[in-house]
Amino acid sequence: MERDNEFGDYLRARRHLTAPRVVGLPDDSGRRVPGLRREEVALLAGVSTDYYIRLEQGRERHPSEQVLQAIARALRLDEAAAGHLFRLGLPTPAPATATATVSAELLRLLDNLQDVPAFVVGPAQDILAANPMAEALYSGFARFDNLLRMIFLDPFAREFYGNWDTAAETAVANLRDVSTRFADDERVERMVGEISVRSPAFSTLWARYEVRPRTKEDKHFRHPRVGELHLHFEALAVTSAPGQHLSVYSAEPGSASADGLLLLRRLADQDNDTETGNLYQ
Known part of the structure; x- marks a missing residue:
C-alpha cells in the first residue's frame, strides 16, 4: 500500500465526494471536478488556498488539530471519517500490532x-x-x-x-x-x-x-x-x-x-x- 501521501490522497478523495449543495454552495454545470474545488474547502475551513493545496500535495505534513477539525467540518465528515483524517494527519505513537493467534x-x-x-x-x-x-x-x-x-x-x-x-x-x-x-x-x-x-x-x-x-x-x-x-x-x-x-x-x-x-x-x-x-x- 502506497503511503507517501495517503493524507493528501484522502483529502482529495473526500473533497470529490462532497457535493457543493451539501455545504450551501451552488452546484453549477461549469465545474471541471466532482465535488468541491480546493479553494472552496479552504474557504470553508478558514485556511488559505495555498496552505490547503500544500496539504493535498504532501508539501505540508504537520497540520494542527484545529486545522484538521476545520477541514473535517468543511467536508462534512462523520465521526469515523474524521477519526481516519486525524490518524493520518497527526503524529501518533507506533501503530498497534495485531494478534493473529486466537486464545x-x-x-x-x-x-x-x-x-x-x-x-x-x-x-x-x-x-x-x-x-x-x-x-x-x-x-x-x-x-x-x-x-x-x-x-x-x-x-x-x-x-x-x-x-x-x-x-x-x-x-x-x-x-x-x-x-x-x-x-x-x-x-x-x-x-x-x-x-x-x-x-x-x-x-x-x-x-x-x-x-x-x-x-x-x-x-x-x-x-x-x-x-x-x-x-x-x-x-x-x-x-x-x-x-x-x-x-x-x-x-x-x-x-x-x-x-x-x-x-x-x-x-x-x-x-x-x-x-x-x-x-x-
Missing part, C-alpha cells in the same frame, strides 16, 4: 455458541477461527478463509449476498478504517495488493476512501441449503487481542430466519457427524 478461552467461547454463527476475524479480514454454525453459513464458498477474498473473488458471493454492492462497500470501508489503526500490518498491505490486482470493483471502492468501521448491521443472505436469511450482525472487539473481532449473527425470535438458523444448526451437526465418522473409517 484458548475465545475458542472455548466459540464452541459454546452453538445456536448462532460466530467467528473471529483479524485486521485483514482473515477468518482466524469459526464455530460449526459459521462454517455451515458460508459453506457455499470455495474457501472460508478471508471475507474480502470471498466477497470480491468468489463468484458465489453474488448469489449469497442479498445486496452484494452493500456488502462490498461495507467491507472496503471497514478495511480502510483498519488500515490506519494497523498501519504496519503486512497482512493488510498484502491483501489490498492482491484484491486490487484481481478485482476492479475492489480497486474502484478502495480509491473512494470511504471509512466506516463494521460494528453492526442487518444482513440478507441466500443460503443454498437453508434459503433466505435475514440476520443481525454484531462485531465485538477482543480487547485482549488487538485487531481481533468476534463476529456473531442472530435472528429475530419467532421469525422465519430464526427457523432457518435451527435448520442450519441441524445441517452443521450433520456435517460434523459426517466428518467425525470419516476420521474413523
Whole structure:
C-alpha cells in the first residue's frame, strides 16, 4: 500500500465526494471536478488556498488539530471519517500490532455458541477461527478463509449476498478504517495488493476512501441449503487481542430466519457427524 501521501490522497478523495449543495454552495454545470474545488474547502475551513493545496500535495505534513477539525467540518465528515483524517494527519505513537493467534478461552467461547454463527476475524479480514454454525453459513464458498477474498473473488458471493454492492462497500470501508489503526500490518498491505490486482470493483471502492468501521448491521443472505436469511450482525472487539473481532449473527425470535438458523444448526451437526465418522473409517 502506497503511503507517501495517503493524507493528501484522502483529502482529495473526500473533497470529490462532497457535493457543493451539501455545504450551501451552488452546484453549477461549469465545474471541471466532482465535488468541491480546493479553494472552496479552504474557504470553508478558514485556511488559505495555498496552505490547503500544500496539504493535498504532501508539501505540508504537520497540520494542527484545529486545522484538521476545520477541514473535517468543511467536508462534512462523520465521526469515523474524521477519526481516519486525524490518524493520518497527526503524529501518533507506533501503530498497534495485531494478534493473529486466537486464545484458548475465545475458542472455548466459540464452541459454546452453538445456536448462532460466530467467528473471529483479524485486521485483514482473515477468518482466524469459526464455530460449526459459521462454517455451515458460508459453506457455499470455495474457501472460508478471508471475507474480502470471498466477497470480491468468489463468484458465489453474488448469489449469497442479498445486496452484494452493500456488502462490498461495507467491507472496503471497514478495511480502510483498519488500515490506519494497523498501519504496519503486512497482512493488510498484502491483501489490498492482491484484491486490487484481481478485482476492479475492489480497486474502484478502495480509491473512494470511504471509512466506516463494521460494528453492526442487518444482513440478507441466500443460503443454498437453508434459503433466505435475514440476520443481525454484531462485531465485538477482543480487547485482549488487538485487531481481533468476534463476529456473531442472530435472528429475530419467532421469525422465519430464526427457523432457518435451527435448520442450519441441524445441517452443521450433520456435517460434523459426517466428518467425525470419516476420521474413523
